[in-house]
Amino acid sequence: MEKIQLHTVIYSGKNALDRLKSFNDKRVFIVADPFIIESNIIEEIKSRLKVGQNEWKVFSDIVPDPPVENVVAGVQEIAAFKPDLVVTIGGGSAIDAAKAMKEFASKIYNYEKLPLIAVPTTSGTGSEVTSFSIITDSSKGVKYPLVADSLLPEEAILDTELVQSVPKTITADTGMDALTHAIEAYVATNANEFSDALAEKAIRLIFDYLPEAYHDGNNAIAREKMHQASTMAGIAFNAAGLGINHSIAHACGAKFHIPHGRLNAILLPEVILYNAGLEGYLNTDLNPAADKYAYLAQMLRLPATNSAIGTRSLIKSIEKLRSGLGMPADFKGYDIEYTEAVKVDIARSALQDSCTNTNPIQPKNEDIVAILANLR
Known part of the structure; x- marks a missing residue:
């Protein structure tokens, strides 16, 4: 017997980011690559969350091959902010880190439901639709693949405009x-x-x-x-x-x-x-x-x-x-x-x-x- 499970809802095509306009009156924890902040792409996210109706907090301390320390810091900020959902935007490192943060925050602080929305800005990792998250132990020089169905994002937003400027x-x-x-x-x-x-x-x-x-x-x-x-x-x-x-x-x-x-x-x-x-x-x-x-x-x-x-x-x-x-x-x-x-x-x-x-x-x-x- 084979189990075929398609968990993540995918929004694709022109103006796919407009899906974020559906989240009114929500506290949103945003996990983003530093590049997303520097290039002002983060404003594309904030503008669709409708200023005045949402509160958000941005966590951008993301590095390639996210280390355990990054995840721990993110979990602590989630606990302090108490969001209604997590939105992650960036490459595989940002999405992997956000998946791990949400997973551990949910388990440690008993969140009954903390939806995760993934917005990839590169075309390669597929992390927006997988139950994998790769975390690095820098002290040992080892990468650990975390695998659990609970790591699957609830939604993925594929907006082509976000990858137009990728080097x-x-x-x-x-x-x-x-x-x-x-x-x-x-x-x-x-x-x-x-x-x-x-x-x-x-x-x-x-x-x-x-x-x-x-x-x-x-x-x-x-x-x-x-x-x-x-x-x-x-x-x-x-x-x-x-x-x-x-x-x-x-x-x-x-x-x-x-x-x-x-x-x-x-x-x-x-x-x-x-x-x-x-x-x-x-x-x-x-x-x-x-x-x-x-x-x-x-x-x-x-x-x-x-x-x-x-x-x-x-x-x-x-x-x-x-x-x-x-x-x-x-x-x-x-x-x-x-x-x-x-x-x-x-x-x-x-x-x-x-x-x-x-x-x-x-x-x-x-x-x-x-x-x-x-x-x-």
């Missing part, structure tokens, strides 16, 4: 993050027909529109399609799970502080090779994931006369996309400590990551180390 590098990083979400969900152990349909559509949209959004940020159609693809990929992996691409990226990100989407892009071809069971040019005894990778290649109209050729075609198309976005293929350009001991430590952390549980094959420590060895 090219962030467009690339977040776009490749969304692609990784969709591809990992497609071969995850909990994949089903519903998650596959969303993943397939997200993958199509990303290959079609990510280069356009990257090269012309003012292309409203490309921005809208990428925003929707990101959310589709989020729904897909929330249902199906992820895999070792994300497990390794979480572990590497905590150590190297390289953007998460960029890490996913670097890892994706190597992880596909591993999951498919492709070794050199010996294409015998392929893993079942190879058939699904080959189907994606066919969908993208790439050569795929058999599963091995299809998988290799998919990998080449990802590498071509990655290169066209000006992204690195390995860690050679980074000044990081990359000893064998570090690789072993990353592998150990990746194996303990909850995303590994739904990878199509269960890796050993040496498998992760071998993947990492090919990246420098």
Whole structure:
């Protein structure tokens, strides 16, 4: 028996932010990226909350890979302010932090109902529709994925105007993050027909529109399609799970502080090779994931006369996309400590990551180390 649950109500399209006008006479706790304050985007939120009818408090002490300390500070401010709802606007870090703040505030202070509305300003994390929140323990250099249905936002607002000014590098990083979400969900152990349909559509949209959004940020159609693809990929992996691409990226990100989407892009071809069971040019005894990778290649109209050729075609198309976005293929350009001991430590952390549980094959420590060895 499979459980298909679509919890978050999504508002998408032109003027989607106007949904906020529905919240009259509410005390609103706003969690926002610092950029949202500096660029004055926060006024887009405040203006729709109807001055004079609402009270709000803004928490903007958000940093990439939100640490435990940020979450604790936010929980304390929620307790003092006593809001009726939480609105979070920004990238994945702001949304993840807000989800964790709401979760712990509700449990510690016994809030019966504290709705969370997520307004993403990047097209990649899918956090606005998932039951995941990634929190970092800075003292240990470890990322902890929190997973609970109660972390799902009640509503998500996808307003394309908010992503028009996203810089090219962030467009690339977040776009490749969304692609990784969709591809990992497609071969995850909990994949089903519903998650596959969303993943397939997200993958199509990303290959079609990510280069356009990257090269012309003012292309409203490309921005809208990428925003929707990101959310589709989020729904897909929330249902199906992820895999070792994300497990390794979480572990590497905590150590190297390289953007998460960029890490996913670097890892994706190597992880596909591993999951498919492709070794050199010996294409015998392929893993079942190879058939699904080959189907994606066919969908993208790439050569795929058999599963091995299809998988290799998919990998080449990802590498071509990655290169066209000006992204690195390995860690050679980074000044990081990359000893064998570090690789072993990353592998150990990746194996303990909850995303590994739904990878199509269960890796050993040496498998992760071998993947990492090919990246420098």
